[in-house]
Amino acid sequence: MHSLSSVLSYLLTGFGRLFYLVSPWASTFDHYEDVPDYIAESIPFFTMTIVLEFLTLLFSNKGKGLLKQQTWGSHRYALNDMVGSIGSGMLQTLSRYFLYNLTLNSYLYVYQNFRVVTLDPNHLGLWIAGFFIIDLGYYWFHRAAHEINLFWATHVVHHSSEYYNQTTALRQSIFQPYCSWLFDLPAALFLPPSLFVAHKQFNTLFQYWIHTEVVGNLGPLEYIINTPSAHRVHHGRNPYCIDKNYAGTLIIWDILFGTFELERVEPHVKESKDVAPVAYGLTHPIDTFDPFTVQFHHLSHVLRTCYTTSGWSNKLKVLFYGPGWHQGTPRTGLLEEIPPIATDQPPAKYDPPVSLAINAYVLVHFVGLIMASGIFFNLKPSTVPALSLYLVTIYIFGTLTSFGWLFDHKPWAVQTECGRCLILCLLLKVAEHHGIMGSAWTTPLQAMHLVSGLCILAARHTPKTHAKSE
Known part of the structure; x- marks a missing residue:
């Protein structure tokens, strides 16, 4: 009985972390070095959710979700894509061994030298404040990563998959940690490092479970937290999905700052003709599983475009305006130039058959x-x-x-x-x-x-x- 209760406690704790269902008192520490590596401890739960999602697709709707058909609701998993996504996660993890923990070290430097107040990390109110502050910082990083071309080059890897499942959450860029740290520094003026380290991990873990198509609309929660439905829109390449739903944990930031968009499915559309299923991936797919191309293709494109563009003003715009910008367009480009998506069937996925x-x-x-x-x-x-x-x-x-x-x-x-x-x-x-x-x-x-x-x-x-x- 004791072992059974231990297993149940382990499972509840592990799955709870994926949903930010954690105890403030159990996740509060005096020193940042005492904070556990919650992400590493969650790897078994990543595996379990991937298996559960796969089994759900296998045994529901006669297994349509796994059939390689060019229809909405099918072909939701492929080995080549899964290897590419999990492999990208490995490469990002490997990258931190070359420039050790830039995010934490930069935060510590600002906190130790420029903080405006010293606060007690054991205060419940500060733990709650840290939840909101870290999430707001993530919103602005994520928005910049889509609306600034050079930053998009550090984030585009995550959107390069034409699938949307739990493994997609693991598809990450080698360069992203060397960009996102900038948006954490304001919190270092007052938020103790131990709370920063804990909330940063929980914020990341929450964003894992929302990468799935097996969870539908969550009703009123769609206007409070980030959900699979909201994040499906964010990963869409349909024109109505572009630059929407940047939330990490709370979708309220998107509602406040005008970037919120509902998935165009029932009951959010008035008529069936308005339904617009989400097609995933890049507006111009790269059609390869070569990890070098996946990781570096857009950075290479940005640098080439910057080099060939005339005028220093335009060169800077290539770097710091949106990825859709070119001369004669607004800062983030024109939605009219985004290829439309047919509603009768999804775009064909890049999936060369192998033996x-x-x-x-x-x-x-x-x-x-x-x-x-x-x-x-x-x-x-x-x-x-x-x-x-x-x-x-x-x-x-x-x-x-x-x-x-x-x-x-x-x-x-x-x-x-x-x-x-x-x-x-x-x-x-x-x-x-x-x-x-x-x-x-x-x-x-x-x-x-x-x-x-x-x-x-x-x-x-x-x-x-x-x-x-x-």
């Missing part, structure tokens, strides 16, 4: 990548030797790139994956030589990847000429 053998191969190796990365990410950045960091970076980025090329049907993809397996064997030997890993681990891993290299050469793609799913 069952390739999918199974990638899935097995991707699970291995997740496990290996999880072990590494438990290490504090300050304790990781430079060589280990470089080897892990090569392993994660190289593996995700190889998988992306397999999904994209690149002509050299199979040979690249075979080469990756051989290179990994060499990296494991280097790790063993430098004492990073023992032979008890490296020997079986080397054998597995040598066999994998041979197996992938025997696999075959399904020859298709159309990249868009039908």
